[in-house]
Amino acid sequence: MNFKISSREIVMANRKDIDPSVIASVDIGTSKIACVVGRVNEDKDLEILGVGSALSEGVKKCTIINIEEASKVISRAIEEAEMMAGLEISSVYVGISGIHTDGVNTKSVVAVNNKNREVTQDEVKRAIDIAIERVAPSDREVLHVIPQQYVIDDQDGIRNPIGMNGTKLGAYVRVITANFTVIQNIIKAISKANVDISDFILGILGEAELLLSDEEKDLGTVLVDIGAGTTEIVGYYNSSLMFNGALNIGGMEITSDISSIYKLSLQQSEKLKKMYGHAWPPAVSETETIEVQTVNKRIKTIKRKELAEVINARAEEIFESIKKTLTSSGMYDFANAGVVLTGGTALLQGIDQVAEEILDLPCRIAFIENVGGIADAVKSPIFSKAVGILYYPIKKGNIILPSQKPKGPSTLEKLKDFFNNFFFGE
Ligand SMILES: Nc1ncnc2c1ncn2[C@@H]1O[C@H](COP(=O)(O)OP(=O)(O)OP(=O)(O)O)[C@@H](O)[C@H]1O
Ligand SMILES: [Mg+2]
Structure with a gap:
């Protein structure tokens, strides 16, 4: 190897x-x-x-x-x-x-020079080996090597090339590595x-695999997992994995914003976010208020709409970063079926509206x-x-x-x- x-x-x-x-x-x-x-x-x-x-x-x-x-x-x-x-x-x-994870799209071409000019596992393995070698630095672990399509001579879009005839085999693959x-x-x-x-x-x-339909993967869809500390993204188009990436931002940043703005403990801010948080201020009433205890044991009255504005600012930032990542990788233009959200922060009320507004794509929250x-x-x-x-x-x-x-x-x-x-x- x-x-x-x-x-x-x-x-x-x-x-x-x-x-x-x-x-x-x-x-x-x-x-x-x-x-x-x-x-x-x-x-x-x-x-x-x-x-x-x-x-x-x-x-x-x-x-x-x-x-x-x-x-x-x-x-x-x-x-x-x-x-x-x-x-x-x-x-x-x-x-x-x-x-620390990464992914690169790469391709390679090998000659089909056995006597029948028939693609065997041997040619596929050679093509994939070359593709991996091109992009996987020796200090990284190769997690997945995912074929996107094969090309035999001038015919592209082939999923399983074994047994087909031709003189050269091209392999398009995504190589996913980790530190x-x-x-x-x-x-x-x-x-x-x-x-x-x-x-x-x-x-x-x-x-x-669990949350996206075959149709979504075919039409072009982005799946985003927004957790506490990271946001992970994958993009599919034409039933192939085209993109994967990760950002160092998540629900934890929303909780810290609440904590620093309202002088609440992280624990209390987390509770407040989960119980009353909303990422889409227009959906929140102007008059609703919440009483909370600050770190120095004072009772503070918070307007729910104002809390929503605090959350919205960070949620917008998260989706701006996602959009930037998708645009710079080229994946954005292929997300024809929109964006699907999961991870704990997908439970934040109104997060789908923020996603739709910033990404300008239809959004759904996925449930298993x-x-x-x-x-x-x-x-x-x-x-x-x-x-x-x-x-x-x-x-x-x-x-x-x-x-x-x-x-x-x-x-x-x-x-x-x-x-x-x-x-x-x-
Ligand atoms: N009902 C809710 N409303 C808003 N946010 C929520 C809700 N439930 C969970 N969260 C947030 O989801 C995050 C946790 O999600 P999850 O368990 O997916 O993260 P994780 O896997 O621990 O972190 P990561 O994937 O970033 O390493 C926390 O920031 C939490 O505040
Ligand atoms: Mg997670």
Whole structure:
């Protein structure tokens, strides 16, 4: 292999033999760490069995800054999910997010020079290897290599080129990378929590599989997860992933604004935001007031409309940044079906109106619909990433149920499968 896969090699080698139909995920968020455990049923649907969540410690802007503290919180979230599910978790899919992640669109061309002039896995692998090498610096971890389309001679728009005839194969792919050190710290924190890592997944990719329809991905849609500390963005067009990015801004900034303007504790500001906050002032009455206690124990009367104006200013800033990111990447012009919001800040009243006004695109707030089991326990957008991380390997066909396996593969075969999925299963 010509690119960095060392973290994946480590975690795959450690993987224990477990019931493959039971899978679990960990989402390391700025405000909370969540663990979701589920089962893949015979129809390849995801049934939620348990969920656990604990307030983040040792995490800043969804990056681990204290391994010891973070691993304790990870353990707490896992234990809670285990309790609810009534089973033990030995391995987790880990979500990767934050501004240390990156993605680049790249392309490569290789000759099809076997005697039949037929594209085989060999040509595809060569084309993808070259594409990766072009854009993945050695100090970064390659998280996903996602083919967008293949071109054989002059014919473009090909999804599966294997078996087709031609003289040259072009591959257009998006290569998603993450900071190597950040991944190493996640591996340490997870292993201290005594679970193995099934794989790493860019969390928002899982959310896109979970929350966007095929039609939206085809027409062109942007999915935005606004959490506490970060805002993550992915864009699809023509059923292909065209863009991914992250910004260091989220609901936490709205809470800090409330705290500094009204001299309230962060805890109280958070409560005030969740209970009475509105991001769209025209929808709030001029006369409504709220009584709150300041940090120095005074009772203060706040006009709800004024609170909405404070929130609106920051919400507008968030969407201005999103628009700038989408415009500079070129994705904005392809978002024909609009924007879809998730993450905890999507629960802020009026956020969709701000999105529509600033982005000048239709907006909907996404709620998880396509999972079974105790789905109600994960219906809040704060869990969409943890559920999406579970959903991703199912959607990509990377979970093989015992009934579908001819016989148990050796570790070497499992690793081979893993690499095949890595190249062709995306
Ligand atoms: N009802 C609500 N109204 C407004 N904001 C809310 C509401 N519920 C949650 N939030 C905000 O959502 C944020 C938490 O969302 P989420 O759990 O998705 O973030 P996270 O995953 O911990 O952080 P990140 O993804 O940024 O690392 C907090 O800023 C919180 O204030
Ligand atoms: Mg999050």
